[in-house]
Amino acid sequence: MRLDGIxxxxxxxHPDDADVYASGTAAKFVAEGAQVVFVSMTNGDKGHRTMGCAELAxxxxxxxxxxxxCLGLEDYVVLDHPDCELEATLENRRxxxxxxxxFAPHxxxxxxxxxxxxxxxxxxxxVMDAAYLLGVPHWCPDVPVPDTAPAVFLMSDPFTTPRAIRPDVAVDVSDRLDLMADCLLCHPSQFLEWLPPEQEGAxxxxxxxxxxxxxxxxxIRRFWLDPYKANDARRFGLPFAYAEVFEQSEYGRQLTPAAIRDLFPF
Ligand SMILES: [Zn+2]
Known part of the structure; x- marks a missing residue:
C-alpha cells in the first residue's frame, strides 16, 4: 500500500469533531495502509439535555x-478535560x-x-503552539523529539472572518458516504440527541x-454530509460531489505540492 509507515x-x-471534519479522509488513509489516530481534547461531558456530565463523558x-x-483507527484518544473549558495553557501545551x-505523526x-x-x-x-516546540529538545525533555516533524493541516469550516479556508488539499470523499454516515452514527448522543434541535428540520x-x-x-447525509461536504465541493468548484478540504498551516513542516500529492494519493 502506498502509505505504509505513515x-x-x-x-x-470534542469526541466527534475528528469524525465530522475528517472521517472520509481518515478512511482513505487507513485504506492506503497509514496508521490513523483521532484525539479529542475534551471529554464531551456538557452536550446533552438530560444526561448528567459523568454519565455522558x-x-x-x-x-x-x-x-x-468503524474507521479502522489505531486509537481514539479522549483526554479528560471538561467540555467547554479547554484553554491554551502551558500545562495543556505540554x-x-x-x-x-x-505517536510521531507525519x-x-x-x-x-x-x-x-x-x-x-x-x-x-x-496545536499551533506545540507545532514548533515539538522539535525543541529541552521542551518536555522526558519525551524525546521524534525523527519526523509533522506537517499541520487545518480542517474545513464555514467561517469567513478573517477569511475562508484555503483548499490546499481537496479529498474526494464521494465514495465513502456510507462509511462516514456509519461513523457519525457511532455517536448517537451527538447526532441523534444533542444536535438535531439546533438544525432546522432535523x-x-x-x-x-x-x-x-x-x-x-x-x-446523517441530509443534515451533515450534504450541508458541509457537498457544500465544500460546490463552493470550491471541485469536480466531484463531496469533498473534505484542508489548508496547510504555515506552522509545522512545509510540504511542497509534490510532497502533498505523495501523502494524499487519493
Ligand atoms: Zn466540537
Whole structure:
C-alpha cells in the first residue's frame, strides 16, 4: 500500500469533531495502509439535555471507541478535560506535545483558530503552539523529539472572518458516504440527541428508534454530509460531489505540492 509507515493524527476539541471534519479522509488513509489516530481534547461531558456530565463523558468515550472500530483507527484518544473549558495553557501545551511526540505523526489535522466554539479555537491554538516546540529538545525533555516533524493541516469550516479556508488539499470523499454516515452514527448522543434541535428540520426528520440503517444514513447525509461536504465541493468548484478540504498551516513542516500529492494519493 502506498502509505505504509505513515502516521496521521486528527486532533479535535470534542469526541466527534475528528469524525465530522475528517472521517472520509481518515478512511482513505487507513485504506492506503497509514496508521490513523483521532484525539479529542475534551471529554464531551456538557452536550446533552438530560444526561448528567459523568454519565455522558463515559458514554461519549464508548462512542469514540465504536467510531475507531468503524474507521479502522489505531486509537481514539479522549483526554479528560471538561467540555467547554479547554484553554491554551502551558500545562495543556505540554500534555499535547507529549501526546504528539509519542505517536510521531507525519501529518496532523486540527481546527482553525477562527471557529465558533471556544474549545475548537483553543484546540487549534494548542496545536499551533506545540507545532514548533515539538522539535525543541529541552521542551518536555522526558519525551524525546521524534525523527519526523509533522506537517499541520487545518480542517474545513464555514467561517469567513478573517477569511475562508484555503483548499490546499481537496479529498474526494464521494465514495465513502456510507462509511462516514456509519461513523457519525457511532455517536448517537451527538447526532441523534444533542444536535438535531439546533438544525432546522432535523428534529422532525429524526429517524424513529426502529428505523433501518438506510434511513439513519439518509438522515446523517441530509443534515451533515450534504450541508458541509457537498457544500465544500460546490463552493470550491471541485469536480466531484463531496469533498473534505484542508489548508496547510504555515506552522509545522512545509510540504511542497509534490510532497502533498505523495501523502494524499487519493
Ligand atoms: Zn466540537
Amino acid at each position: 502516521r496521521v493524527m486528527v486532533i479535535g476539541a 463515559a458514554r461519549r468515550k464508548g462512542e469514540t471507541q465504536a467510531a475507531a472500530r 500534555e499535547l506535545t507529549r501526546l504528539i511526540r509519542r 501529518l496532523i489535522f486540527t481546527h482553525r483558530t477562527c471557529d465558533y466554539h471556544a474549545d475548537h479555537r483553543a484546540c487549534g491554538t494548542l 428534529l422532525e426528520a429524526l429517524p424513529a428508534p426502529d428505523a433501518t440503517l438506510e434511513e439513519r444514513r439518509a438522515f
